Amino acid sequence: EDQVTQSPEALRLQEGESSSLNCSYTVSGLRGLFWYRQDPGKGPEFLFTLYSAGEEKEKERLKATLTKKESFLHITAPKPEDSATYLCAVQANTGGFKTIFGAGTRLFVKA
Amino acid sequence: DAGVTQSPTHLIKTRGQQVTLRCSPKSGHDTVSWYQQALGQGPQFIFQYYEEEERQRGNFPDRFSGHQFPNYSSELNVNALLLGDSALYLCASSSGISNQPQHFGDGTRLSIL
Numbered sequence: 735e736d737q738v739t740q741s742p743e744a745l746r747l748q749e750g751e752s753s754s755l756n757c758s759y760t761v762s763g764l765r766g767l768f769w770y771r772q773d774p775g776k777g778p779e780f781l782f783t784l785y786s787a788g789e790e791k792e793k794e795r796l797k798a799t800l801t802k803k804e805s806f807l808h809i810t811a812p813k814p815e816d817s818a819t820y821l822c823a824v825q826a827n828t829g830g831f832k833t834i835f836g837a838g839t840r841l842f843v844k845a
Numbered sequence: 846d847a848g849v850t851q852s853p854t855h856l857i858k859t860r861g862q863q864v865t866l867r868c869s870p871k872s873g874h875d876t877v878s879w880y881q882q883a884l885g886q887g888p889q890f891i892f893q894y895y896e897e898e899e900r901q902r903g904n905f906p907d908r909f910s911g912h913q914f915p916n917y918s919s920e921l922n923v924n925a926l927l928l929g930d931s932a933l934y935l936c937a938s939s940s941g942i943s944n945q946p947q948h949f950g951d952g953t954r955l956s957i958l
Contacts, residue, residue, distance in 0.1 A: 765944040768947075775951070776951050776952075777950050779949070780947070821888075831900075831943065832890045835880075835889070837886055
């Protein structure tokens with residue numbers, strides 16, 4: 735069965751304290767891996783798509799990387815406005831084009 | 846450029862009732878997917894519509910049904926509401942059926958009493 739597991743469930747950082755969020759996946763053939771940001775009371779906001787192992791994408795303080803078993807979202811020198819829930823999702827060859835989400839990592843950045 | 850819009854934003858129903866939620870996709874998008882998100886959880890895929898047909902379905906009972914109109918907008922219908930149906934219902938749109946990212950609306954918060 736295709737699965738996505740995110741860790742940690744919650745992460746508390748001081749402003750400027752860099753860290754990484756993990757997304758482990760078990761799928762029979764990866765079509766694509768997606769990172770989204772979700773603020774309270776809002777829908778997920780698209781951040782990155784990764785399609786093959788070794789691929790990296792970067793945007794401001796965020797960098798996403800992909801291996802054959804997991805993806806990392808690296809946050810460099812975070813600011814309080816980076817506080818949100820970060821969701822990882824995958825599309826697998828066995829699932830057609832339906833998207834499977836992890837439970838998310840809640841990030842809190844304190845000034 | 847309008848993004849994905851959903852209505853209503855909040856809804857309160859009682860057990861056994863029926864509900865209809867609506868979604869207008871982002872301009873230029875023709876595919877709509879619906880998700881259920883319980884508090885503290887990630888979104889769960891309900892189904893996807895393309896060319897006015899249900900193309901894929903997640904593990905949801907047939908109390909959950911949908912429709913897509915010629916203008917690509919979509920409705921989610923839930924019959925015989927249960928307490929466990931209380932959740933945030935999200936609509937996402939994309940261009941075609943592919944591995945491209947989806948764009949989400951802000952959802953409808955459904956509460957069942």
